[in-house]
């Protein structure tokens with residue numbers, strides 16, 4: 001069971017109060033992109049056994065979308081943050097690097 005904290009209203013709850021929205025920080029491809037880039041945007045997703053960044057929505061609360069960083073192996077949630085940013089906050093990345101030495105942020109944008 002995941003325990004998430006909504007960064008907007010501050011409610012901490014089990015994942016059943018939230019709804020997962022897939023991988024975070026995807027680069028949106030539009031009409032001017034080539035076929036390979038558009039295919040990647042539509043169909044290719046990361047599926048790591050470890051640190052992962054995801055979109056979540058607080059469906060039974062404030063209704064807002066946010067991002068969460070968690071470990072898919074241990075289910076440890078490193079933190080949540082606004083969905084209005086294109087990269088995770090540096091303080092959250094530092095927490096992850098402390099807990100998972102050798103891990104590096106890979107900017108997909």
Ligand SMILES: [Zn+2]
Pocket residue numbers: 006007008009010011058061062063064
């Ligand atoms: Zn909320």
